[in-house]
Amino acid sequence: STVHRSYDRRQSRRNESSAHGQGNDLDRQHGVRAVRDFAEGSVSVRKNRLNGPRDDETPQSDLPPSTHTENIDALVEELRVPKYGFYYLYFTNFVRQQDVKKLAEADEHEVVKEIQEAYADYIAVNPHLFSFNLPTCCQPGGLWEEEPFRRVRDGVTGLLLSLKKRPLIRYQAKSKMAQRLAMEVQHIIDKEVSLFDFRRPDVAPMLLVLDRRDDPVSPLLNQWTYQAMVHELLGISNNRVDLTGVQGLSKDLQEIVMSSEHDDFYQSNMYANFGEICSAVKDLVDQFQTKQKSTAKVETIADMKAFIETYPQFRKMSGTVSKHVALIGELNKRVVQQSLMEVSEVEQQLACQSDHSALQRVKQLLAKDTVSSLDAMRLVLLYCLRYERHANNDRQTLHDMLGRRGVPARYAKLVSSILSYAGKDQRGSDLFGTQSPLAFTKKLLKGLKGVENVYTQHRPLLADILDSLVKSKLKESTFPYVGDGRLRDRPQDIIVFVVGGVTYEEALAVVNLNKTVPGIRILLGGTTVHNCKSFLDEVAQAATGLRGGGK
Numbered sequence: 001s002t003v004h005r006s007y008d009r010r011q012s013r014r015n016e017s018s019a020h021g022q023g024n025d026l027d028r029q030h031g032v033r034a035v036r037d038f039a040e041g042s043v044s045v046r047k048n049r050l051n052g053p054r055d056d057e058t059p060q061s062d063l064p065p066s067t068h069t070e071n072i073d074a075l076v077e078e079l080r081v082p083k084y085g086f087y088y089l090y091f092t093n094f095v096r097q098q099d100v101k102k103l104a105e106a107d108e109h110e111v112v113k114e115i116q117e118a119y120a121d122y123i124a125v126n127p128h129l130f131s132f133n134l135p136t137c138c139q140p141g142g143l144w145e146e147e148p149f150r151r152v153r154d155g156v157t158g159l160l161l162s163l164k165k166r167p168l169i170r171y172q173a174k175s176k177m178a179q180r181l182a183m184e185v186q187h188i189i190d191k192e193v194s195l196f197d198f199r200r201p202d203v204a205p206m207l208l209v210l211d212r213r214d215d216p217v218s219p220l221l222n223q224w225t226y227q228a229m230v231h232e233l234l235g236i237s238n239n240r241v242d243l244t245g246v247q248g249l250s251k252d253l254q255e256i257v258m259s260s261e262h263d264d265f266y267q268s269n270m271y272a273n274f275g276e277i278c279s280a281v282k283d284l285v286d287q288f289q290t291k292q293k294s295t296a297k298v299e300t301i302a303d304m305k306a307f308i309e310t311y312p313q314f315r316k317m318s319g320t321v322s323k324h325v326a327l328i329g330e331l332n333k334r335v336v337q338q339s340l341m342e343v344s345e346v347e348q349q350l351a352c353q354s355d356h357s358a359l360q361r362v363k364q365l366l367a368k369d370t371v372s373s374l375d376a377m378r379l380v381l382l383y384c385l386r387y388e389r390h391a392n393n394d395r396q397t398l399h400d401m402l403g404r405r406g407v408p409a410r411y412a413k414l415v416s417s418i419l420s421y422a423g424k425d426q427r428g429s430d431l432f433g434t435q436s437p438l439a440f441t442k443k444l445l446k447g448l449k450g451v452e453n454v455y456t457q458h459r460p461l462l463a464d465i466l467d468s469l470v471k472s473k474l475k476e477s478t479f480p481y482v483g484d485g486r487l488r489d490r491p492q493d494i495i496v497f498v499v500g501g502v503t504y505e506e507a508l509a510v511v512n513l514n515k516t517v518p519g520i521r522i523l524l525g526g527t528t529v530h531n532c533k534s535f536l537d538e539v540a541q542a543a544t545g546l547r548g549g550g551k
Contacts, residue, residue, distance in 0.1 A: 068154075072099045079106040087112045093121040093158040094195060119162035121155050122525070123238070126260065126270075128514060129507045130159065130525040133238075135534060137177075137527045138500060138542040142213070142426070144177050152527060153184050156497055159525070160189075160207070166196045167207040167495065169482040170474075174428030175211035177499045182209045186482040205493035208469065208479070212500025212526075212538070214429050215461035216385060216422035217351050219503050219535035220378045222344040224455045226277045227270040228504035230258065230327060232531045233334050246330050253326050265320050271508055273456065274331070281328045288321045339370045343379065344455045350382040352457045354432070359383065359394055366401045373407045378532050381418045386432060388424055414536060417543035428478055431461055462496070462524075463509040469494065470513070470520055494522045500538060502526035 068091065075089065089103070094117055103112065122130045132155050137148035160167065166189060171182035185207070189196050212219070223232045234241050241256045243249055260267040269280050335341060346361045362379050365371050380398045387393050399415045420426070468474040472490055496510070502524055510524045528534065 068093065068095060068099060072102060076102055076106040079103065079112065080108070082109050082111045085111060089115045091115070091117050093117065093119060093154050094161065094192065119158045121158035122162075125239075125529060126507060126511075128510050128523055129502070129529070130523070131502070131529050132525075132527050134527040136538050136541040138538065140543060142176055142542070144180060148527065149181070152499070153181060153188070156181070156185050156207075156525075157188050159495070160185075161195060163495075163523075164198045165205045165207075165493065165495065166198055166200070167205040167493075168485045168487055169207045169209065170479045171209040171482065172211050172214060172428055173478055173480050174426075175213065175499065178209040178211045181497075181499060182207075182482050201493075203489045203492045204485070204487060205495065206469070206487060206491040207495045207497065208465075210462070210465070210496065210498045211428075212498055212502075212530075212535075213422040214427050215431060216418065216535075216539075217382065217431065217458070218460045218462075218505055219501070219530040220382055220532055221347050221351060221458055221505070222340055222375070222378075222455075222532075223503075223505060224274045224344070224453075225271050225504070225508060226266075226274070227258070228508070229274060229331060231504055231529065233331055234327075235531065235533075236529075241327070243326065243330065246326075249326055250322075253322060256323050256327065263320060263323075265324060271511065273453065274335070278328060278332070281324050284321055285325065288318065337370065338372050338375060339365070339368060340375070341455070343371060343375045346379060347382055348454060348457045350379070350386050354386075356387060356390060356392060359387075362398065363401065366398070366405060373405070373411065374532060376402060376405065376407060377411045377414065377536070380415060384415060384418055385422070388419060410540060411536065414539055414543070417539055421539045421542050429461055429465070458505070460503070460506045460509055462498070462506045463513070466494070466496070466510070466513055466522065470517055490519075492519055492521065494520065496522065496524050498524070498526040500526070501528040501530040501535065503530050 071091075072095075079087070089112060095115065100115060103115065123133055125131050132152060134148050134151060137145055137152065139145050169182045169186050171178040173179070223229045227236070230236055230241060234243070236258055239257055239259050241258055242254070243256060244254045246254075257263075258266060260270055265280070265284060269277050272280060343365060346358060346365060349355065349358045349361070362383055365379060366376050380395075380402060383398060384395050387395075395415060399412065402412050402415070465474065465479075470490060472487075498506075507524055507529075510522045514520065514522055530538070
């Protein structure tokens with residue numbers, strides 16, 4: 001599952017790796033398990049002594065700077081005055097030839113035995129979702145910040161190597177950030193010929209680079225499926241939820257691990273809606289109480305033997321019950337205290353319907369003390385995006401209402417910033433389905449038919465883009481290719497990367513597409529996984545250049 005290179009101090013050259021991909025499931029192939037196994041040293045390492053450059057080796061002098069630069073410089077200093085007898089160097093991404101040469105020249109004491117590459121330079125969040133944990137990446141003008149750009153460029157390249165994919169690349173035409181990333185990844189693929197020398201499948205894989213600014217609505221909405229709701233209201237960071245501010249919890253519940261790999265209940269219910277998860281937790285508690293009663297009576301040797309055999313599972317079940325009861329209790333408290341059901345209903349109306357009468361409902365909610373500043377902010381921003389060019393747009397009144405209710409200035413500024421970040425002039429897609437009669441008719445018919453749940457009406461733009469892609473209807477004028485290659489058949493392996501971050505709602509859309517469309521494997525990734533608060537920080541950074549909204 002990993003490709004490694006070692007080096008000879010006198011002559012450094014590249015190791016050739018060749019294999020064909022096995023699909024895009026991070027959990028099954030390279031994600032959480034592969035990273036964990038590598039850390040524990042159980043991944044087998046293939047070693048080759050390298051004797052000299054091949055004739056077809058491509059020079060690397062024109063490749064851009066790497067995110068490894070600081071590590072290389074630190075290693076050079078270490079090797080000049082080594083503290084240990086031998087060094088085995090592991091990198092989580094590919095190392096450029098000039099960097100290997102610098103290490104070889106610094107290794108005058110000949111203490112380096114191997115340099116190895118293990119392509120694990122990303123966070124596998126779910127089996128079909130990855131992230132680079134970069135909270136912001138955009139500067140004013142819709143351009144990359146250089147340090148995040150290098151991190152993302154190298155991370156995407158490392159992901160392709162870990163999955164053994166040499167894809168055709170398409171990008172969102174209106175996004176300078178998506179275009180630059182797509183072009184530079186293609187440049188590295190073209191230059192690193194031996195690294196990407198994989199067996200070609202009948203249908204080439206596809207890398208699609210999108211921009212968060214094309215759909216600013218998805219990260220603004222409250223969520224009602226378990227994983228997305230926990231992230232929205234409590235925050236998930238590296239599969240951990242911080243509950244230190246919640247009263248009445250024991251010390252061992254102040255930080256909760258949310259891992260679908262180690263928690264069967266979470267794995268089964270992470271995409272369940274709030275009503276379903278409350279019912280599932282109740283059933284879990286009932287099962288635990290039944291189990292607890294059955295272990296209470298220990299009188300005979302057989303009883304003790306049975307108890308000892310089931311005790312590990314009993315303890316595990318006890319921890320699972322305590323964890324999910326604590327989470328559901330806190331989620332339910334916030335839903336009630338912050339009037340989230342009422343807020344969410346209006347959010348969905350703004351996102352999915354073209355009825356300007358929603359303005360009055362927004363004003364009513366802004367006047368309620370139970371509505372949080374964050375929820376007030378997201379309602380106003382959704383209104384600004386939906387009715388940006390409406391003849392009776394009342395954005396200024398809503399802005400004034402935010403000020404009167406004491407919304408922090410850093411949030412209030414976003415009323416204008418959201419339009420410069422992701423207004424109609426910045427978007428390349430028909431976000432609200434109003435630019436063509438066909439799209440408008442589809443939206444209208446959906447509204448007339450009604451929906452199963454008024455709180456989950458919204459369908460992210462990503463789902464529509466992927467639907468067009470798998471039907472070979474994605475316009476090349478809107479999503480051009482990099483280079484001359486073209487995909488004539490329906491894509492099978494699709495990797496989507498969203499500059500500016502993804503959401504758990506979009507991850508769920510990918511899961512559903514993977515389940516319902518035969519022969520399609522879609523992997524979704526982004527610079528980060530957003531909730532509303534982190535997205536507003538991204539918007540503030542892009543608008544002002546100041547992290548966290550500035551002053």
